[in-house]
Amino acid sequence: MLGRHPGIRQPSIREPAIHRQLKRWNPRSKGFVFDHRQGISIIDLTITYDRLEEACKFIEEKVADGGNVLLVGTKRQAQEIIREAAAITNMPFCANRWMGGTLTNFATIKRSIAKYKRYQEMETSGEMAKLPKKEESAIKREMARMNRNFEGLVDMPDMPSVMFVVDVKYEDIAVAEAERVKVPVVAIVDTNSDPGLVKFPIPGNDDAVKSIRIVVDILVEAIQSGLSQREAKRVGAGMQDVRNLSVQQFTVGTVSAGEREIITPSAPQQAEAEETPEEAPTPAPVPVPAPAPAAEVKTDDVPVEDAPATPEAVEEAPVKPEKKKAKDADAGAEG
Helix, strand or coil: CCCCCCCCCHHHHHCCCCEEEHHHCCHHHHHHEEEEECCEEEECHHHHHHHHHHHHHHHHHHHHCCCCEEEECCCCCCHHHHHHHHHHHCCCEECCCCCCCCCCCHHHHHHHHHHHHHHHHHHHHCCHHHCCHHHHHHHHHHHHHHHHHCCCCCCCCCCCCEEEEECCCCCHHHHHHHHHCCCCEEEEECCCCCHHHCCEEEECCCCCHHHHHHHHHHHHHHHHHHHHHHHHHHHHHHHHHHHHHHHHHCCCCCCCHHHHHHHCCCHHHHHHHHHCCCCCCCCCCCCCCCCCCCCCCCCCCCCCCCCCCCHHHHHHCCCCHHHHHHHHHHHHHHC
């Protein structure tokens, strides 16, 4: 189990005095205690190492998926350490005072933060200086109070994915709110606290500055690793969008996706088309128009001299006297 996470080293977590006085210990933390010597409960550092490694992996996955970690440490020993960690990772934090309802009444907290931002804009633009002195002083007093309460929550647009707490017993309200809204909690749990209140307890001395700093520094490395993975995913998604856009630009015509599927044949259809030779198309038969029926000629209505004469009819037809005389005259002249 040792040596998995690069930021965790056993010698580093052995340096601080991670222990608690025996008279203050919580029996539910018995599984984390190595031994009781001279009235002091000594924490088993092997368990601390394993739990810290498990918490680092969980935080790294959450941050890589786009989540944020709310860092909470309002006790004097942890305030500056929490501020430094938040500045390095650009994560929300609470180091002055936990506002009741920060998680359970988040909608109201967001409205108060929006009001605080509006006051800041008025101060920056010089609009506040134009107000009466009494009103300006009242707004500045309210801004000072809001700054203490919302110092690290101004840039937290949504509910956090994970909450890290220093001293579960001291931050009992924050832990209770996180449990109510189903936000997993990673916390440093001393022997005077109940480790069953949080999902990822890290056994350690939550009163020693050196002990707190070692744990927080390791968690900061896990957060930074998660941020790097998130950025890599974002760049990869951007490159994929660019490729898709290039393919669309080189597509012939403005054909929609549905039409492209109809026009473009699938792979089995293309293979079948290559194997089957093309047959010449059979020309369609040209319809031949039927001959028009011949008109019947009634010989009763047409005179004999105007009717068409066939050779047999010419031979059989009697020659009229007038025409016979003219024909004989012509024959005599020729003779």
